[in-house]
Amino acid sequence: MISAIIAAAGSGERFGASIPKALIQLGDRTLIEHSVASLSSVADQIIVTAPAGYEEKFRTLLGNTVTVVTGGATRSESVRLGLAQVLCDVDFVLVHDAARALATPALAQRVVDALVAGDAAVIPGLAETDTVKVIDAEGFVTSTPDRGALRRVQTPQGFTYGALQAAHALGADATDDAALVESIGKKVRIIEGEERALKITTPSDLATALSFLGDATKFSTGVGVDAHHFQEGRELWLAGLHWPNETGVEGHSDGDVAAHAICDALFAATGLGDLGSNFGTSRPEYAGAPGTTLLKETLSLITKSGYSISHVSVQVIGNKPKIGARRKEAIAALSEALGGADVALLATTTDGMGLTGEGKGIAAIASALVLKK
Ligand code: CTP
Ligand code: MG
Numbered sequence: 001m002i003s004a005i006i007a008a009a010g011s012g013e014r015f016g017a018s019i020p021k022a023l024i025q026l027g028d029r030t031l032i033e034h035s036v037a038s039l040s041s042v043a044d045q046i047i048v049t050a051p052a053g054y055e056e057k058f059r060t061l062l063g064n065t066v067t068v069v070t071g072g073a074t075r076s077e078s079v080r081l082g083l084a085q086v087l088c089d090v091d092f093v094l095v096h097d098a099a100r101a102l103a104t105p106a107l108a109q110r111v112v113d114a115l116v117a118g119d120a121a122v123i124p125g126l127a128e129t130d131t132v133k134v135i136d137a138e139g140f141v142t143s144t145p146d147r148g149a150l151r152r153v154q155t156p157q158g159f160t161y162g163a164l165q166a167a168h169a170l171g172a173d174a175t176d177d178a179a180l181v182e183s184i185g186k187k188v189r190i191i192e193g194e195e196r197a198l199k200i201t202t203p204s205d206l207a208t209a210l211s212f213l214g215d216a217t218k219f220s221t222g223v224g225v226d227a228h229h230f231q232e233g234r235e236l237w238l239a240g241l242h243w244p245n246e247t248g249v250e251g252h253s254d255g256d257v258a259a260h261a262i263c264d265a266l267f268a269a270t271g272l273g274d275l276g277s278n279f280g281t282s283r284p285e286y287a288g289a290p291g292t293t294l295l296k297e298t299l300s301l302i303t304k305s306g307y308s309i310s311h312v313s314v315q316v317i318g319n320k321p322k323i324g325a326r327r328k329e330a331i332a333a334l335s336e337a338l339g340g341a342d343v344a345l346l347a348t349t350t351d352g353m354g355l356t357g358e359g360k361g362i363a364a365i366a367s368a369l370v371l372k373k
Contacts, residue, residue: 003090004043005082008098009051009071020051022098027213034101042108047085049078076173095177096156103197111158120163121181124193125151154193218372224264226257227363240292240333246321259291261366263298269370270302295337309341310369316347318362323347
């Protein structure tokens with residue numbers, strides 16, 4: 001049986017945020033959620049040490065498969081408080097920093113593999129690329145260790161329960177658990193670490209971590225424009241809403257320029273053609289189709305190709321109708337058709353100039369930001 005302790009009780013003083021470091025957002029989740037995901041496929045039990053006062057917040061975030069305990073004044077003390085909670089039939093314990101949010105499950109598995117192969121203590125490390133100096137209190141160099149023999153060590157660090165328990169029994173303090181295990185004379189094995197398991201200490205480390213996430217997520221943008229001529233006797237549909245007592249526009253579908261511009265922006269961002277190639281006159285089933293239906297169809301096409309929507313923005317250009325009073329309602333209708341996506345809706349006139357300024361019709365311009373994992 002394998003237990004994991006995640007040290008997350010620090011305040012993150014060097015990071016300088018107003019919330020504990022483990023609750024800082026990295027991409028789509030907090031650091032603590034990332035670090036639980038790093039270990040959940042490998043460990044049978046996960047114990048998280050939370051800063052005092054944040055225990056309930058952590059429980060809500062992590063769910064009831066994770067045991068949350070209050071941490072201590074130092075990292076070593078926090079680990080000891082976590083160690084008191086491990087189940088009695090545990091063989092190995094992994095100790096991990098919440099701050100190393102992007103360590104992969106594969107790294108945790110390699111640590112466990114080495115423990116299973118017989119080592120009592122296993123820690124990931126990377127070769128040192130800088131020359132490191134040892135200095136004295138006056139700031140003078142006293143020696144230059146051989147760089148080839150140095151490693152920058154990371155977590156998760158893995159131990160037999162017996163070794164970790166014995167190392168912590170003395171109640172000493174160190175910046176990692178391996179140091180305590182070394183101090184009781186046990187051998188500590190180094191395995192190859194990961195650049196992405198970096199410790200997030202400052203805001204610039206968070207930016208580096210984001211770039212690791214960026215490797216797996218590709219963002220792209222697209223722009224779409226549509227315009228339709230007014231036509232007496234047609235109902236007006238715009239931005240997913242019916243506008244009673246307003247003049248409608250001509251068109252193959254319902255002529256909702258805002259919806260159509262969004263569809264084209266989404267097609268542009270995903271490289272999946274355009275409104276015409278997907279729903280054009282060669283597809284009679286879309287004749288008179290509501291804009292929201294085309295939005296739903298577009299969403300389904302881009303989703304099938306692996307894209308999801310980060311944000312959509314559309315601006316209606318025309319003298320009428322006045323959008324302001326129904327903006328919220330329209331945003332809700334567009335967002336619902338797009339599976340709950342974040343939508344912004346704006347409107348403008350063109351100061352009496354050009355197509356819509358002459359009062360001949362309505363136009364819209366949209367942009368979309370999409371991502372593909
Ligand atoms: N940690 C802990 N209990 C403490 C101090 C630190 O559980 N009393 C945890 C931190 O939450 C972090 C890990 O140990 O995940 C490594 O510590 P560090 O990166 O130094 O985080 P902080 O102590 O929060 O940051 P700082 O030193 O800048 O305040
Ligand atoms: Mg600290």
